[in-house]
Amino acid sequence: MIDLFRLTSFRIIFIYIILLALSIGLVAFYLYWSTSRDFQMKVDNEIIQESTRLSQVYKRYKEVGLIREIQYLSKTPNPNLYILRDSNNKFIAGNFSDTDSLWNLKRLDKGGVLFSFEKKNNNGEIIRKYYFRGKEFIVRNKYNLIVARDVSYENYLKDRFFNTILSTSLLIIFLGLLGGYVLSRNFLNRISAINKTSLEIMDGDLSMRLPTSSNNDELNQLSLNLNNMLDRLNKLMIGMKDVSDNIAHDLRTPLNKIRTNLEVTLMSNPDSESYRETIKEVIEDVDGVINTFNSLLAISRVDSGSVSLKKEKINIKDLIEDIIDLWEPLAEEKGVVLNNECENDIFFDGNKNLISQAISNLIDNSIKYGKEENTVNLGSNLNKENITIWVSDTGPGIRNEDKEKVLDRFTRLDTSRNTSGTGLGLSLVNSMIKFHKGKIELLDAKPRGLIVKLQIPKN
Amino acid sequence: MHILLIEDDINAASYVTKGLKESGHVVDHASDGEEGEQLALTLKFDVIVVDRMLPKLDGLSLINKIRKEDNDTPILILSALGDVDEKVLGLKAGADDYLAKPFSFSELLARIEVLHRRTNPEVKETSIKVGSLSMNLLTRQVFRQGVEIDLQPREFRLLEFLMKRSNQVVTRTMLLEGVWEYHFDPQTNVIDVHISRLRSKIDKPFNGKEMLFTERGAGYALRSDD
Numbered sequence: 001m002i003d004l005f006r007l008t009s010f011r012i013i014f015i016y017i018i019l020l021a022l023s024i025g026l027v028a029f030y031l032y033w034s035t036s037r038d039f040q041m042k043v044d045n046e047i048i049q050e051s052t053r054l055s056q057v058y059k060r061y062k063e064v065g066l067i068r069e070i071q072y073l074s075k076t077p078n079p080n081l082y083i084l085r086d087s088n089n090k091f092i093a094g095n096f097s098d099t100d101s102l103w104n105l106k107r108l109d110k111g112g113v114l115f116s117f118e119k120k121n122n123n124g125e126i127i128r129k130y131y132f133r134g135k136e137f138i139v140r141n142k143y144n145l146i147v148a149r150d151v152s153y154e155n156y157l158k159d160r161f162f163n164t165i166l167s168t169s170l171l172i173i174f175l176g177l178l179g180g181y182v183l184s185r186n187f188l189n190r191i192s193a194i195n196k197t198s199l200e201i202m203d204g205d206l207s208m209r210l211p212t213s214s215n216n217d218e219l220n221q222l223s224l225n226l227n228n229m230l231d232r233l234n235k236l237m238i239g240m241k242d243v244s245d246n247i248a249h250d251l252r253t254p255l256n257k258i259r260t261n262l263e264v265t266l267m268s269n270p271d272s273e274s275y276r277e278t279i280k281e282v283i284e285d286v287d288g289v290i291n292t293f294n295s296l297l298a299i300s301r302v303d304s305g306s307v308s309l310k311k312e313k314i315n316i317k318d319l320i321e322d323i324i325d326l327w328e329p330l331a332e333e334k335g336v337v338l339n340n341e342c343e344n345d346i347f348f349d350g351n352k353n354l355i356s357q358a359i360s361n362l363i364d365n366s367i368k369y370g371k372e373e374n375t376v377n378l379g380s381n382l383n384k385e386n387i388t389i390w391v392s393d394t395g396p397g398i399r400n401e402d403k404e405k406v407l408d409r410f411t412r413l414d415t416s417r418n419t420s421g422t423g424l425g426l427s428l429v430n431s432m433i434k435f436h437k438g439k440i441e442l443l444d445a446k447p448r449g450l451i452v453k454l455q456i457p458k459n
Numbered sequence: 460m461h462i463l464l465i466e467d468d469i470n471a472a473s474y475v476t477k478g479l480k481e482s483g484h485v486v487d488h489a490s491d492g493e494e495g496e497q498l499a500l501t502l503k504f505d506v507i508v509v510d511r512m513l514p515k516l517d518g519l520s521l522i523n524k525i526r527k528e529d530n531d532t533p534i535l536i537l538s539a540l541g542d543v544d545e546k547v548l549g550l551k552a553g554a555d556d557y558l559a560k561p562f563s564f565s566e567l568l569a570r571i572e573v574l575h576r577r578t579n580p581e582v583k584e585t586s587i588k589v590g591s592l593s594m595n596l597l598t599r600q601v602f603r604q605g606v607e608i609d610l611q612p613r614e615f616r617l618l619e620f621l622m623k624r625s626n627q628v629v630t631r632t633m634l635l636e637g638v639w640e641y642h643f644d645p646q647t648n649v650i651d652v653h654i655s656r657l658r659s660k661i662d663k664p665f666n667g668k669e670m671l672f673t674e675r676g677a678g679y680a681l682r683s684d685d
Contacts, residue, residue, distance in 0.1 A: 326649055327645075328654075357641075357643040357645075360645050364646055
């Protein structure tokens with residue numbers, strides 16, 4: 001059984017329903033009160049008018065005139081009821097002679113009277129009950145005159161009105177609570193589902209996702225956001241796992257090579273010259289391992305922002321010129337042409353060392369993976385928001401499905417398995433550009449080749 | 460050369476000491492900042508090698524204290540903090556060179572030897588001469604055996620750097636920092652090609668002895684052909 005009052009939603013609905021019923025009741029009772037008051041006043045006014053007329057008749061024609069007038073009124077169709085009695089309550093004139101019925105006469109202030117009358121059939125059963133409202137006048141201490149009007153229908157309406165208000169209010173409360181219960185149960189079911197899934201996720205099943213529905217309410221939004229968060233976490237976890245797997249793999253290979261090299265040298269009883277040769281080879285291999293570590297460290301330092309990297313004013317044109325100067329001899333040896341397409345000086349604030357290293361890595365890739373007669377164009381331009389630096393080549397390019405992957409650490413495409421490299425070059429570029437809050441784009445060059453575009457916000 | 464090594468890591472200290480002794484140097488070792496300060500201020504050393512992070516007295520404060528005593532012994536800092544900005548901080552404190560860990564021993568040795576040389580009163584030279592090679596820093600001309608060699612500006616700077624450190628091993632990183640002012644290591648050895656280009660200009664046309672050598676696993680050296 002659900003503890004309804006534990007639920008925020010039910011509590012809110014409950015309070016809301018009570019308030020709604022109260023306010024509807026208040027409005028309705030005001031209407032009830034004011035209409036019945038208006039009606040009473042109308043009746044009272046008419047009766048006062050009638051009695052004023054009768055008192056004038058009495059003033060002019062005395063008792064005889066009044067009695068004759070009442071007798072006359074009693075014979076004609078008239079909405080009013082007249083009862084004229086003497087001081088002994090003996091009926092004198094009027095259109096209601098059943099003075100015994102006046103036993104339940106109720107006197108109000110200012111001469112107002114209320115009384116009822118039960119109409120019975122021959123068997124003495126009550127067929128209908130009439131209600132009258134009127135005024136009582138004492139004429140010269142001798143006569144008692146009651147002028148009244150039948151208010152049965154109005155009383156009936158008032159009762160109906162009251163009952164309707166009461167039953168409607170009760171119905172609203174009942175339906176509201178029922179609706180609240182249903183809605184809350186629905187809400188609670190969804191919360192329980194989320195709780196259940198969360199527990200399973202906490203137990204280690206990161207592939208679980210919170211249930212979502214088609215209606216886009218806050219709860220669904222919350223679930224969707226949490227699911228997105230889980231997706232990212234999962235991706236990060238997989239990324240971390242991949243990175244450590246790759247580290248293990250990329251380090252085991254050179255370490256195995258070193259071990260085998262040392263083992264073979266030890267077995268083969270060599271002279272000191274071959275020892276020296278082996279040691280030199282081992283040093284080179286170990287340097288490779290250290291390089292991998294240094295690159296990894298550089299990436300994570302830049303990524304985590306733990307480095308206090310200073311920014312300075314850089315002229316991209318000069319910076320590219322300097323890097324080309326560094327790479328040009330090697331490029332020429334490999335038959336690669338390096339072009340600086342920068343026409344104007346472009347200044348922006350950045351970390352010179354990181355930008356240089358990023359561009360240097362891109363040139364390195366273009367030379368390494370491009371075939372003979374490759375042309376590498378470097379350039380930069382400026383628009384309102386961004387500095388764009390591009391490095392394009394006429395090499396084999398990168399297939400669309402690999403473009404995302406190559407920015408990950410240790411990604412080495414199958415086509416490049418046999419080339420040297422740590423597989424960290426592009427991810428280092430990616431980190432460096434991210435450090436500058438920029439982004440990296442890999443595009444296809446026409447007719448073939450790769451364009452790497454680095455976009456860095458100016459400020 | 461008499462070298463003071465201030466390093467708290469016993470393993471690192473022992474192999475650096477061993478290496479330096481093998482290379483014919485005399486080494487004193489201090490394992491914390493205070494001991495290092497005492498040694499540095501009482502004995503005369505040719506070069507001091509200081510670890511950045513030391514117990515009792517950290518590397519930068521130690522260097523400050525040494526410099527305050529008007530002691531201008533060349534100092535090289537070793538540090539696991541390898542960023543450019545960290546290097547600048549070390550150099551500002553009064554050190555002469557900065558080497559990030561992990562380093563190769565040959566890199567350390569090359570830098571120590573260069574530092575030792577640099578302390579020789581540096582007159583404003585207008586020309587440098589190494590064997591049959593001479594360089595005029597004013598006219599920016601280079602001659603070998605009296606024949607002028609045509610060099611690109613960058614080749615000139617590279618040769619100048621090597622000539623000023625002639626007969627010593629100069630590492631790739633030293634060249635990248637000193638000639639190109641880059642504080643990163645391109646994954647591919649781009650310097651090799653620069654050196655072989657330079658070699659084709661200063662060695663090849665002269666059928667005599669070679670001057671520009673590649674030291675495998677260490678770096679390059681310009682040696683006199685006398």
